[in-house]
Structure formats: structure tokens, C-alpha cells
Amino acid sequence: MASVRTARSKAPTLSFERTFTQAGHRYVAGCDEVGRGALAGPVSVGLVVIDLDAVKGLRGVRDSKLLSAAERTALVPRIRRWAAAYGVGHASAAEIDANGLMAALRAAGNRAWEQVLATVRPDAVILDGNHDWLSVRGQGSLFDTGPESTGCDSPVTTRIKADLDCLSVAAASVLAKxxxxxxxxxxxxxxxxxxxxxxxxxxxAAHRAAIDGRGPSDYHRRSWRLGSTERPGVPGLEIGG
Structure with missing residues (x-):
């Protein structure tokens, strides 16, 4: 299959990651999610940790959306060898329905976080986007539901389009995808x-038509508008990758 990458797409670099050495950081994690806008299946979060004292570039890596399926698959073993640590976490459609998308993203991210902690604790995290859904929430009041006390407790820096210009984040997107x-x-x-x-x-269109004809499965996000007909009080498709 031909690459979906355009000739004008710039390769991500380690330039932004290396700025973290100014704060004395050595291990920096790139983080990205996939599946946010799907009707079925989990949201998935990838984390790739690099050692700024030793890391070099890695050719061929782009944001996962700019690569063909074959290119992404071929990159996985190379990314795993290149990274100081890596992890991919998932949160199910049922978790999205029960707790909301942001809480599900946090749960998936924290599952990836636990995987990387088996090898190294990142000093900082670069998170694609403009909203920090990864960091541990502070303990709330007695009336809050599901406060989280474990998970990512390192400082998180959000960066719009980090999957396009930060090599660690692009690598995380490939693993998750x-x-x-x-x-x-x-x-x-x-x-x-x-x-x-x-x-x-x-x-x-074919997926929505199948839902119209057969109804949703247990893997569909039932709190979302799934078929082609709007239901009162049910939100439409979430925006995201």
C-alpha cells in the first residue's frame, strides 16, 4: 500500500523534548491517544519514554494518521528498541459510557503509565493537545464520584500538534494505533x-447503517448517537482521533 504521508510532511524531531534538560529532566515521555472519535471499541493511550542522555533520532516515524498500516506495523519493533520504556493502555466502551470520555482517557493513560513504571519513572510528560486529561486528579469532596489517587503524578506539558513535531509523541501514537x-x-x-x-x-456510513439494521453490540458506546438517526438527549459523535 502506498504511504498516505504527503511529500510536504515534516518529520518530527527531538527538539522540544531536549528543552526539558534545562529543568534537569532526563526521562521524558511522549503521550497520545487514538480511538477518541470512534463509535465502538476502546480509547487507547500510548506512552513512549526517552532517555535524553542517550536518545538519537528514529527515521520513518510520523503521527500515526500520516502512515499506512504496513508502515506503522513495521515501526513497532523499532520504536520498542529505541524507547527507554513504553506502554499502551485501553479503556472500554462501557467505561466511556459509565464515566465519560475524559475519565476513560485518564484510565487508559494511567494503565499505560503503570506499564512504563515497571522500567523507569518519567520526569515529565508531553501530552498531545491542549487539555491535560492524564494527570491524577486531586481528592475531591465526599460528593465527587470516582476520585483517583494513583496514576501519572509527573508534570504534564500539553502541546497542540505534538504528534506532528515531537518524535516521542509520534512514536506513542504509532504504538497505540x-x-x-x-x-x-x-x-x-x-x-x-x-x-x-x-x-x-x-x-x-456503512458502520452506521449496520447499527441501524442490527442494533449496537456490547462494544459500542451506547451513550453516543450511533446510527444515522438522532436520538433526543444523546450527544453526537465526539471530535478526535
Whole structure:
């Protein structure tokens, strides 16, 4: 398959990551999510930790959306060897329905965080976007539901389009995308009617039509508008990757 990357796309670098040495940081993690805008399946969060004292560039890595499936898959073992530590966490459609998208992203991110802690504790995290959904929330009042006391407690820096210009974040997006795509292909064998091996749970016309005809599965986000007909009080598709 030909690459979907355009000739004008710039390769991400380590320039922004290296600015963290000014604060005395050595281990910096790049973080990105995939599956945010899907109708079915989990949200998935990748973390890739680099050692600023030793890391070098890694050719071929881009934001996962700019690479073909074959290119992403080929990069996975190279990224794993290159990184000081890495992890991918998932939060299910049921968790999204029960707790909301931001809480589900935090849960998935914290599962990835626990994986990298088995090897190294990042001094700082670069998070793609403009909202910090990863950091541990402070303990709330008695009336708050589900306060979290464990998870990412290192400083998080948000950066818009970090997946395009930060190599560690782009690498994290590739790991998360490959793992989530494989999961959706596996689920497609259980529910072939929805075409998840092709659409990966996203809102294609064929996917919505299948939901209209057969109804949602246990892997659909039932709190969202899933089919082609709007339901009163149910939000439409979330925006995101």
C-alpha cells in the first residue's frame, strides 16, 4: 500500500523534548491517544519514554494518521528498541459510557503509565493537545464520584500538534494505533457485521447503517448517537482521533 504521508510532511524531531534538560529532566515521555472519535471499541493511550542522555533520532516515524498500516506495523519493533520504556493502555466502551470520555482517557493513560513504571519513572510528560486529561486528579469532596489517587503524578506539558513535531509523541501514537487496530480486527471476528476490520470502529456510513439494521453490540458506546438517526438527549459523535 502506498504511504498516505504527503511529500510536504515534516518529520518530527527531538527538539522540544531536549528543552526539558534545562529543568534537569532526563526521562521524558511522549503521550497520545487514538480511538477518541470512534463509535465502538476502546480509547487507547500510548506512552513512549526517552532517555535524553542517550536518545538519537528514529527515521520513518510520523503521527500515526500520516502512515499506512504496513508502515506503522513495521515501526513497532523499532520504536520498542529505541524507547527507554513504553506502554499502551485501553479503556472500554462501557467505561466511556459509565464515566465519560475524559475519565476513560485518564484510565487508559494511567494503565499505560503503570506499564512504563515497571522500567523507569518519567520526569515529565508531553501530552498531545491542549487539555491535560492524564494527570491524577486531586481528592475531591465526599460528593465527587470516582476520585483517583494513583496514576501519572509527573508534570504534564500539553502541546497542540505534538504528534506532528515531537518524535516521542509520534512514536506513542504509532504504538497505540497499531495495538488498537489489532484489537478491533480481533473483535471483528466476533461481530463481522460491523466491518471493524476496515473501519476500526469509526463512524463510516456503512458502520452506521449496520447499527441501524442490527442494533449496537456490547462494544459500542451506547451513550453516543450511533446510527444515522438522532436520538433526543444523546450527544453526537465526539471530535478526535
Amino acid at each position: 497499531v495495538e488498537r487496530d489489532a484489537l478491533m480486527a480481533s473483535l471483528a471476528r466476533e461481530h463481522p457485521e460491523y466491518g471493524w476490520e476496515v473501519n476500526k470502529g469509526y463512524a463510516t
